[in-house]
Amino acid sequence: xxxxxxxxxxxxxxxxxxxxxxPESLTVTHADTDSRSMRADSLFIAKPGETTDxxxxxxxxxxxxxxxxxxxxxxxxxxxxPHPAVIVxxxxxxxxxxxxEIVRRIRAHSETTVIGITGSAGKTTAKDLLxxxxxxxxxxxxxxxxxxGEVGVPLTIFTAELGTRYLVVEMGADxxxxxxxxxxxxRPDIGVVLMVxxxxxxxxGGADRIARTKGELAECASAHVILNADDTQVAAMAERxxxxxxxxxxxxxxxxxxxxxxxxxxxxxxxxxxxxxxxxASSEGWRITSGLTGAHxxxxxxxxxxxxxxxxxxxxxxxxxxxxxxxASRWRMERTERADGVTIINDAYNANPESMREALKTLARxxxxxxxxxxxxxxxxxxxLELGAEHNIAHIRTxxxxxxxxxxxxxxxxxxxxxxxxxxxxxxxWNEEAHWVPTAEEAEAWLRExxxxxxxxxxxxxxxxxxxxxxxRVAGRKDAE
Numbered sequence: 244x245x246x247x248x249x250x251x252x253x254x255x256x257x258x259x260x261x262x263x264x265x266p267e268s269l270t271v272t273h274a275d276t277d278s279r280s281m282r283a284d285s286l287f288i289a290k291p292g293e294t295t296d297x298x299x300x301x302x303x304x305x306x307x308x309x310x311x312x313x314x315x316x317x318x319x320x321x322x323x324x325p326h327p328a329v330i331v332x333x334x335x336x337x338x339x340x341x342x343x344e345i346v347r348r349i350r351a352h353s354e355t356t357v358i359g360i361t362g363s364a365g366k367t368t369a370k371d372l373l374x375x376x377x378x379x380x381x382x383x384x385x386x387x388x389x390x391x392g393e394v395g396v397p398l399t400i401f402t403a404e405l406g407t408r409y410l411v412v413e414m415g416a417d418x419x420x421x422x423x424x425x426x427x428x429x430r431p432d433i434g435v436v437l438m439v440x441x442x443x444x445x446x447x448g449g450a451d452r453i454a455r456t457k458g459e460l461a462e463c464a465s466a467h468v469i470l471n472a473d474d475t476q477v478a479a480m481a482e483r484x485x486x487x488x489x490x491x492x493x494x495x496x497x498x499x500x501x502x503x504x505x506x507x508x509x510x511x512x513x514x515x516x517x518x519x520x521x522x523x524a525s526s527e528g529w530r531i532t533s534g535l536t537g538a539h540x541x542x543x544x545x546x547x548x549x550x551x552x553x554x555x556x557x558x559x560x561x562x563x564x565x566x567x568x569x570x571a572s573r574w575r576m577e578r579t580e581r582a583d584g585v586t587i588i589n590d591a592y593n594a595n596p597e598s599m600r601e602a603l604k605t606l607a608r609x610x611x612x613x614x615x616x617x618x619x620x621x622x623x624x625x626x627x628l629e630l631g632a633e634h635n636i637a638h639i640r641t642x643x644x645x646x647x648x649x650x651x652x653x654x655x656x657x658x659x660x661x662x663x664x665x666x667x668x669x670x671x672x673w674n675e676e677a678h679w680v681p682t683a684e685e686a687e688a689w690l691r692e693x694x695x696x697x698x699x700x701x702x703x704x705x706x707x708x709x710x711x712x713x714x715x716r717v718a719g720r721k722d723a724e
């Protein structure tokens with residue numbers, strides 16, 4: 244984080260100073276909402292939450308090295324002394340204001356390109372890929388994990404330094420207007436839209452409203468708008484673009500293309516990354532074997548390549564960096580080979596109907612018989628959350644997809660996911676192929692009893708369903724909770 248005094252922070256957020264005798268000299272160089280991450284000269288952000296309140300941890304944050312608190316009310320130590328604080332009406336709003344000021348100062352100090360990425364799926368993978376590509380070009384700041392909302396984006400900005408050359412911001416949304424608010428905060432130069440699906444459809448009120456919201460990024464990016472030519476709803480955003488559009492995709496009209504796409508036996512996408520110049524009808528390309536699992540990642544690879552290219556990177560260098568590059572974040576088609584011959588693919592960080600379908604298609608491909616091998620496809624599936632009125636029908640259709648893909652064994656976990664099991668049964672999967680259990684503990688017991696060497700096991704659910712932790716335990720990860 245860039246160094247800021249207590250006085251500068253109070254000015255940026257419109258706050259009131261309390262318990263700070265020398266606000267012009269008290270300086271912070273780190274900020275976080277987690278009291279456990281405090282170090283010397285930190286700003287502790289006492290954010291109220293759904294299950295606890297950051298104000299309860301102010302003393303422990305100060306003991307750990309924090310020198311200033313961003314809070315919504317006056318607090319004091321056990322001795323009755325006021326905590327050193329900037330008091331605001333709303334901590335989350337203040338985080339956004341502080342982030343905006345930091346971006347302004349970084350831009351004033353040096354040439355900085357801000358890149359925003361949004362989409363119903365793939366944001367974190369595309370962000371991780373882009374971060375790797377840009378780090379070869381200059382100092383780069385990007386989110387940890389999936390920091391992408393009104394809290395996560397400021398926390399990303401707080402990690403940037405004055406010399407940051409590239410600032411990558413993952414933009415998520417729960418409702419119309421969210422992307423526009425994040426754009427107002429960071430003022431992106433380049434905007435990337437991956438795809439439109441039905442994630443969070445319940446909160447938005449339908450896929451059309453999701454598309455309108457994701458398209459807010461196309462309206463605010465000032466230098467380049469990078470759009471998926473293979474997604475009709477994303478392609479329609481070109482009419483809203485405030486800057487020149489760069490197309491990516493398998494479409495022959497895309498400037499950044501994937502040609503001759505195949506997958507190898509491990510499910511890694513192999514394709515030619517081609518740059519198509521429509522003005523001269525010329526094309527050049529480089530063959531890539533990705534370290535990611537699943538053909539659906541071609542979209543993320545192309546998006547990262549297009550964004551890095553528009554940010555100034557050479558395409559040949561981009562292709563070389565992407566070749567063999569694997570996942571950087573947990574629980575995203577994360578593959579583990581057990582000693583007994585069972586393969587675990589843990590993709591249970593997020594789920595919607597589109598990503599569920601792609602993960603199941605990848606599982607089916609991986610289990611395809613080759614050279615006499617007998618590998619069973621086993622799907623361990625939990626609920627897809629935040630689908631609103633589409634919840635039941637989306638799960639039923641996913642159950643139908645399981646049967647049509649000839650998945651050998653399907654284990655559905657949890658009450659919320661039960662319609663998925665019913666969909667599989669109605670489509671023709673009987674008791675020996677489809678199973679339902681109410682808890683992760685019962686699922687673990689079933690897997691312990693029924694898995695056999697050679698099985699390929701996919702764990703897939705929304706984050707809140709918790710199957711990622713079950714997948715870790717079944718994979719035998721030492722860091723499993």
